[in-house]
Amino acid sequence: MQLSLTQPSSWILLLLVVTSLLLWKNVASVPMCAMRNARCFTFFEDTFELAGSLSHNISIEVSELFTDFENHYAKVPGLRDKSLMRCHTSFLSTPENKEQARHTHYEALLKSADMILDVWESPLNDLVSELSTIKNVPDTIISKATDIKKKINAVQKGVNSLISSMLQNGDEEKKNPAWSRLPLLQSNNEDAHIRSLYGMISCLDNDFKKVDIYLNVLKCYMLKIDNC
Ligand SMILES: *[C@@H]1O[C@H](CO)[C@@H](O)[C@H](O)[C@H]1NC(C)=O
Secondary structure: OOOOOOOHHHHHHHHHHHHHHHHHOOOOOOOOOEEEOOEEEOHHHHHHHHHHHHHHHHHHHHHHHHHHHHHHOOOOOOOOOHHHOOOOOOOOOOOOOHHHHHOOOHHHHHHHHHHHHHHHHHHHHHHHHHHOOOOOOOHHHHHHHHHHHHHHHHHHHHHHHHHHHHOOOOOOOOOOOOOOOOHHHHOOOHHHHHHHHHHHHHHHHHHHHHHHHHHHHHHHHHOOOOOO
């Protein structure tokens, strides 16, 4: 890692990470490192550890949401019609799988995770609010989606603070295309509406499997864990 604590600026960067970590869990009482399993974790390591763990949990929860939704609306005609599905993130060129992620430089990997999180920020809000408007939607689907959104926001904060402290130009203005609502989301046809939400959840599922892979490959790399 480029960071050395002998540089005064590193302390400022470290503080940034600490500040963000406080949003994740209470580490205020731990000045230098956090003891876990008789090991002293630095704040960087801790942030990577948390980002990996949380993104893995989110990826599982998104898959559950997808399955719940699919089972509940199985009778909607054309629900699984793949030709109707197009992900708004398909233009991003990011590593496709673990093998590719392992061969990607850590900076690029962190940026890839950040890009995916970024392009989902506003669609995710739409998804959660639209879900609550469909007919007979089970409470479990709404609460799962709301929980996912909350956790994704936390991962995004963690990844942002890692980016701004580790990468040069980490704060440069982001150039992601603005998200426009999918036309189908505004459809008055209930079945079409359900199909478009199903498509979005399917995209979120794919994309979050990637974020999970990236952040856990990074965690392995940063924490020097073998065989993972
Ligand atoms: C992820 O889930 C596991 C198992 O439920 C839990 O122990 C862990 O604390 C979760 N990780 C985070 C960062 O919330």
